[in-house]
Amino acid sequence: MRIEGSYRFDAPPERVWAVLQDPAALAACIPGCQTLEPVAEHEFAATLSVGVAAFKGTYNGRVRVAELDPPHRYDLHVEGSGRTGFVKGVGHISLEPDGGSATQVKVVGDAQVGGPVLSVASRLVVPTAKMLMNQFFAAMQRWLRASPM
Amino acid sequence: MYPAPFRYHAPRSLDEAIRLLAEHGDEAKILAGGHSLLPAMRLRLAQPKVLVDIGRVPDLSGIRLDGGTLVIGAMTTHREIERSSAVKERCPLLAEVAPHIGDVQVRHRGTIGGSLAHADPASDWPAAILALDAGLKVIGPNGERTIPARDFFVDVLTTALAPDEVLAEIRIPRPGRAGAYEKARNRASGFAVVGVAVAAEQQDGKVASIGIGITGAAGRPARAEAAEQVLLGRPASPDTLSEAAAQAAVGLDCTPDLHASAEYRRHLVQILTRRALSRALGV
Numbered sequence: 001m002r003i004e005g006s007y008r009f010d011a012p013p014e015r016v017w018a019v020l021q022d023p024a025a026l027a028a029c030i031p032g033c034q035t036l037e038p039v040a041e042h043e044f045a046a047t048l049s050v051g052v053a054a055f056k057g058t059y060n061g062r063v064r065v066a067e068l069d070p071p072h073r074y075d076l077h078v079e080g081s082g083r084t085g086f087v088k089g090v091g092h093i094s095l096e097p098d099g100g101s102a103t104q105v106k107v108v109g110d111a112q113v114g115g116p117v118l119s120v121a122s123r124l125v126v127p128t129a130k131m132l133m134n135q136f137f138a139a140m141q142r143w144l145r146a147s148p149m
Numbered sequence: 150m151y152p153a154p155f156r157y158h159a160p161r162s163l164d165e166a167i168r169l170l171a172e173h174g175d176e177a178k179i180l181a182g183g184h185s186l187l188p189a190m191r192l193r194l195a196q197p198k199v200l201v202d203i204g205r206v207p208d209l210s211g212i213r214l215d216g217g218t219l220v221i222g223a224m225t226t227h228r229e230i231e232r233s234s235a236v237k238e239r240c241p242l243l244a245e246v247a248p249h250i251g252d253v254q255v256r257h258r259g260t261i262g263g264s265l266a267h268a269d270p271a272s273d274w275p276a277a278i279l280a281l282d283a284g285l286k287v288i289g290p291n292g293e294r295t296i297p298a299r300d301f302f303v304d305v306l307t308t309a310l311a312p313d314e315v316l317a318e319i320r321i322p323r324p325g326r327a328g329a330y331e332k333a334r335n336r337a338s339g340f341a342v343v344g345v346a347v348a349a350e351q352q353d354g355k356v357a358s359i360g361i362g363i364t365g366a367a368g369r370p371a372r373a374e375a376a377e378q379v380l381l382g383r384p385a386s387p388d389t390l391s392e393a394a395a396q397a398a399v400g401l402d403c404t405p406d407l408h409a410s411a412e413y414r415r416h417l418v419q420i421l422t423r424r425a426l427s428r429a430l431g432v
């Protein structure tokens with residue numbers, strides 16, 4: 001599955017980069033994030049409890065940041081599984097200045113999803129992933145606005 | 150697979166149902182026809198601890214007229230709507246949508262309220278409910294309110310309903326407008342890859358009112374407002390219809406998946422809008 005999104009932040013790329021790499025911000029903004037613990041440099045173990053309406057599940061996974069080119073781009077490798085299925089994928093994230101004081105963050109992701117979830121809900125996977133991604137970036141935008149310069 | 154254990158309640162009144170929902174909060178789920186909820190429970194995608202079956206609550210099902218408004222109880226099955234002569238006469242669009250849902254067995258159990266509350270992005274009713282400017286009457290611990298269809302669908306499987314609210318009625322003002330539904334059906338599941346519903350009225354040779362509802366294309370159903378604007382107040386002709394259809398996917402964040410790319414969905418939205426407009430407006 002392919003997933004894309006584009007988000008505007010009211011701050012220059014350096015500041016947006018800093019929050020996007022900040023474990024505290026990530027833990028607060030990843031939907032349903034219960035734990036996020038560093039296991040190596042640029043790598044975290046995470047537990048998520050994600051609920052979309054009646055569909056709830058707990059997922060364990062790893063997040064690894066690679067190809068860092070601050071403050072322009074990085075790759076986010078995600079791997080997770082739970083009772084309802086698994087996901088494994090990579091998101092290419094780029095930050096582009098938008099005028100003097102704003103940033104456009106673009107995400108192009110590619111993921112494999114499998115497991116029982118597909119037999120009843122294959123049509124829900126992409127829109128749900130997109131919804132969670134939108135929630136994540138909306139929370140990040142709020143986090144950035146709320147954090148002092 | 151068997152579902153996780155749960156407690157089952159079958160309240161005999163709406164008050165009791167709402168009390169049970171309020172008491173159990175996040176852990177409880179309403180059970181209507183069970184045709185979306187039970188498959189999810191069997192795969193343990195959903196594991197509610199408490200089910201509140203509203204099948205025995207009186208007055209939640211049936212079709213009636215309230216002045217000029219067509220009122221459909223939330224527990225009315227797809228099949229009852231399909232076979233209702235009142236619906237055939239009074240609301241051609243709903244009569245046309247119903248047979249598109251699943252198969253006869255599904256339509257005998259599944260309810261319009263369950264379908265709307267579930268908000269599967271590929272379900273059929275939302276397109277019609279949006280096109281018809283329906284009002285959704287919901288009842289909760291603090292009384293009742295009516296949510297306009299436009300504000301009801303929030304995101305994938307997410308609506309404006311609170312967990313302790315019951316969707317009670319679908320209220321359709323001006324149900325008699327001409328209508329048409331066009332659907333590209335997923336061959337395996339029967340759900341809409343894209344579905345387009347049109348409700349329209351012409352006066353003095355011009356389009357006096359129009360609603361175009363789109364389902365399946367994105368994470369939530371939506372009105373094709375740009376396309377509606379093209380037609381409002383203008384005569385319906387092959388040219389104006391094509392001009393409108395070309396605008397039908399404006400603002401839609403189309404879903405790419407195994408079954409259809411985002412570009413293909415966008416294309417389907419335009420083609421199906423053109424066809425539905427053509428039938429609804431007789432051009």
Ligand SMILES: Cc1cc2nc3c(=O)[nH]c(=O)nc-3n(C[C@H](O)[C@H](O)[C@H](O)COP(=O)(O)OP(=O)(O)OC[C@H]3O[C@@H](n4cnc5c(N)ncnc54)[C@H](O)[C@@H]3O)c2cc1C
Nearest residue numbers: 179181182183184185186251259260263266272273316339
């Ligand atoms: C094989 C199959 C094929 C199908 N094909 C199609 C299709 O082509 N098109 C289509 O649109 N649908 C299709 N469906 C879905 C079907 O229409 C479901 O019946 C419908 O989506 C859910 O209605 P339900 O009454 O079964 O609700 P349930 O499964 O009982 O409930 C669904 C959800 O809504 C909530 N809920 C139910 N009623 C209310 C209420 N009154 N107030 C508040 N919350 C409520 C429940 O708590 C639950 O979360 C298909 C289903 C199956 C099994």
